[in-house]
Every structure is written in C-alpha cells, then in structure tokens.
Amino acid sequence: MNGEGTSNRLPENEQSLPRAGxxxxxxxxxxxxxxxxxWGMLYFDWHSGWFDPRVYRPFxxxxxxxxxxxVSGADAVLKRGQVVYETTCALCHGVDGQGxxxxxxxxxxxxxxxxxxxxxxxxxxxxxxxxxxxxxxxWNLAMPAMGAALSAEDLAAALTYIRQxxxxxxxxxxxxxxxxxxxxxxxxxxxxxxxxxxAVQ
Amino acid sequence: MKGGSWVFAIALLGLAxxxxxxxxxxxxxxxxxxxxxxxxxxxLYPVARPxxxxxxxxxxxxxxxxxxxxxxxxxxxxxxxxxxxxxGTNLTELVEAILAVAPRWERARVAHGVTNLPFQVLDGxxxxxxxxxxxxxxxxxxxxxxxxxxxxxxxxxxxGLRRSVAVDYLWDRPxxxxxxxxxxxxxxxxxxxxxxxxxxxxxxxxxxxxxxxxMPPYRYLFEVRPQGEGEAADALALPEGAGPGPGWxxxxxxxxxxxxxxxxxxxxxxxxxxxxxxxxPGGGTAAGETQGQEAAQPSQP
Numbered sequence: 001m002n003g004e005g006t007s008n009r010l011p012e013n014e015q016s017l018p019r020a021g022x023x024x025x026x027x028x029x030x031x032x033x034x035x036x037x038x039w040g041m042l043y044f045d046w047h048s049g050w051f052d053p054r055v056y057r058p059f060x061x062x063x064x065x066x067x068x069x070x071v072s073g074a075d076a077v078l079k080r081g082q083v084v085y086e087t088t089c090a091l092c093h094g095v096d097g098q099g100x101x102x103x104x105x106x107x108x109x110x111x112x113x114x115x116x117x118x119x120x121x122x123x124x125x126x127x128x129x130x131x132x133x134x135x136x137x138x139w140n141l142a143m144p145a146m147g148a149a150l151s152a153e154d155l156a157a158a159l160t161y162i163r164q165x166x167x168x169x170x171x172x173x174x175x176x177x178x179x180x181x182x183x184x185x186x187x188x189x190x191x192x193x194x195x196x197x198x199a200v201q
Numbered sequence: 202m203k204g205g206s207w208v209f210a211i212a213l214l215g216l217a218x219x220x221x222x223x224x225x226x227x228x229x230x231x232x233x234x235x236x237x238x239x240x241x242x243x244x245l246y247p248v249a250r251p252x253x254x255x256x257x258x259x260x261x262x263x264x265x266x267x268x269x270x271x272x273x274x275x276x277x278x279x280x281x282x283x284x285x286x287x288x289g290t291n292l293t294e295l296v297e298a299i300l301a302v303a304p305r306w307e308r309a310r311v312a313h314g315v316t317n318l319p320f321q322v323l324d325g326x327x328x329x330x331x332x333x334x335x336x337x338x339x340x341x342x343x344x345x346x347x348x349x350x351x352x353x354x355x356x357x358x359x360x361g362l363r364r365s366v367a368v369d370y371l372w373d374r375p376x377x378x379x380x381x382x383x384x385x386x387x388x389x390x391x392x393x394x395x396x397x398x399x400x401x402x403x404x405x406x407x408x409x410x411x412x413x414x415x416m417p418p419y420r421y422l423f424e425v426r427p428q429g430e431g432e433a434a435d436a437l438a439l440p441e442g443a444g445p446g447p448g449w450x451x452x453x454x455x456x457x458x459x460x461x462x463x464x465x466x467x468x469x470x471x472x473x474x475x476x477x478x479x480x481x482p483g484g485g486t487a488a489g490e491t492q493g494q495e496a497a498q499p500s501q502p
Contacts, residue, residue: 053230054475056366058278067328068279068349070241070472070479080243 081161127191257463271379276364277353282324284481289342298341319481
C-alpha cells in the first residue's frame, strides 16, 4: 500500500483533522499506575485476612478470630476429663465414682485420688497390683496400665475430673505434671504396689 | 504477525495469572483441609456421614435438589456478649455489679434476670469489654460466660447457627453448594427439622407443611399400596384429604429414606476455630436475648 496514495484520496476538508501521532507515555504515569496496582493488591490482601485458610468473612484477620475464641477454662478441662473418664475408667470405677465390689475401689473420697498428685498419676500410667487400703476397706486386685496409651493432656484432664467430681475437692493436675512423672518413671514396666506409692510424696 | 511474540507473552501472562488466582492458590489455601477439632470441646469434626446418608446424597444429586436449594449459610457479623450462667449466693451484690457493668439496665429487670438463668447481661460489645465485665461479675460471686453469637439474615431465618466453612464439606464429593435459593438453604436442615416424618411428608406433598411452596411433589419416591398388603409399619401419617384415599397407604421407597437420612445429616452447629460460637448453656433463652437487645446495647460490633 502506498501511504501517499491514500492521503491523496481524502477530501480537502479532512486534511486538517487531528491525527494520531507518537507520544511517549510519561514515566510518572507508569510509576503511578504500578504503585496504585501494588497498593490495590495490598488492600485486597489486607481485607481478605491475608488469604489465611482460617479466616472467613466477616472476620478480617486471624487476630480477630483469635480474640473471639472461647476461653477453654477449667470447665473445658473437666468436660474433656469426664469424656476420657467415662470411656476409659468408668467401666470398673463406675460413672458415679463409687467403684464396684470385687472389681475396683471407689474413687469418690479415696485417699489415693485426693492425695499427692505424683502418687495418683503413677497408678494409671503403670497399673497397680496387690493389697491396697481404700476408705477403710482392703482391696486385693490388679489394675492394668489404663492410662499408658492416653495423651498427657487427656490423662491430666481425667485425673482432674476425678479429683473434682462427686464431692471430691483437690488441686487439678496439669499435663506438665503428667509429663514429669512419665519422665521420672520412664522404663518402668511393673505395676505399682501400695507400699511403693506410699513412699511417693 | 508483527509483535506476535508480545501478544503471546501477554496472553500467557493473563492466563497464568488467572490460573494462579483461581486454581493454584485456592488449592494451596484449602486443598489440604483435614478433620479438625471443635472449640472448646475438642471433638473431632466433621464426622463422616452414615452409609444411608451417603446414598441419600446421590439421591439429592440425581433429583437435582441443588438447583433450587443452596447449602451455604452466610454470616454478616458476630455479637460478643456476656451471659450469667450461675448467680452465686449473694444476689444483692450481683445486681449492683450488673448495674455497674451495664448501667442501661433497669434494676427490676436485673433482679428478674438473676433468678432466670442464663441471663444475657451484655450483647454486642468488644471482647475486651466483655472480659472486663466478666471479671467484675465473677468478683461478685457469679459465673459468667463470654458469648459469641453469629449474626446475619441467615441466622435470623434459623438456617444455621453460624456460617458454613470449607471443612463442613470435607466428606462431600461433589460439594453441592447450589447457586439459587428458590427454596430455603439446607446446610443446617438436619438440626432445624430433625423429624423424619415431617421430611417424608414434605417430599410426598410440600403443600401439606408449606402451603404455597414452589417445590414439586416427589411422589415417585413413595409406593402407594392397598392397605393390609405387605409390611406398612412405616406408612406416612398423612392429613385428611392429602393421601391417595381410604384403603391405600403411602410407604417411602428406599430412595426417600436415604434422602431423608442425608437431610438429617446436614448440620451447621459445630463451633470451630474459624467460626467460634458460644451460647450460654441451656440455649440462651429467647427472653434473655431480647432483653439484652432491649438494653439498647449496640448490636453490631
């Protein structure tokens, strides 16, 4: 195509019409647009909880969601402990903690439940065998290591539950205490006897 | 073509960006969702649906229920408040403490509230304010719990306790979110309508329970039998004039039973980290809640 040929065919009055020329886009505009795009992206991220999978509308960020978390106070521990107790321990010791004649001594009001924490934690960890005196009655039974497979948190919750249910009133047991006893008695395979437990303070 | 490589590069960039944004990143974000634990109870969630409900999901799919029903509850906001669950022994001191943390209450109402527990003292305050008020009330011998109540039109309609989140659909394949709400949202229908008979009758003829409903009847999910022929212990109890007439009974086919089992398994009640829900034990009596709002506390955070 011939450029001159086409321009020659234009009518006279259109010769003066404005035409597209080459004008360089100013650099400041490019920079401004880039900055705006970047800011827009940041704004988008900021209002989308930084795309955290745990943040949904209407919450703005993980911090906001964290602030709204229900306080897992003493009540939650007791609730969890009750679940663990009723699935692991209650078959023999009873849902009401009264024990079963010929099967398991009562936990409600038991000296071992209300006694030193270290003494109580050892029983479910390794089991108990031989004669033992509970609430003025002698029991001669073998308890397997029911708590050995539980996590420290679950065991602590269950022990806290039995120390505070059915009228029992003793200090709660923490997972850290359970871990400490686990470390202290690591390697033990034999169940405890009443004499050994009496020595623990 | 002049500048063809540029066109190619820019088209590639555009496609790659949208693929990254709509396919790759969502996969990175949510692709590895696993079972989680509820807060604060620590129960495993979500539990897989029972076998009959899994069959029912296929019925739901093949009947096209998702074309008119969504399964996605939305939430607009959340109201943090404080509810007394145990008033303790010194009620006089407690009433004074409540009036101190919520001065807009009338004394008579507070005196009524502390004897009708749970009592929503504050609603729509900041978590910090609720925490401070909780300390004050517990100093007065009461037990108070900070409540977190999801808000939004869907909650007002009773369609769910909270919004739906990705983990709710963990066991669903395909996820039938739905896009049109011709009928009500079904994400929480299992807790809203736990009654099996209600759901079966509704499938037989929606007009019985919801006059004016646009839902078509699903009569072919049922068998109409002469009375006394075969087992009919699970026949529908239909109101007068709604059934096939005297001498006939309507017995749900296995598809209807499966579909209802699926609907019953749809729940959005679990309190999760992403969407915490704390209501006072005992369901937060309606009286307590309306009084809380009447106390002219701002209801939106």
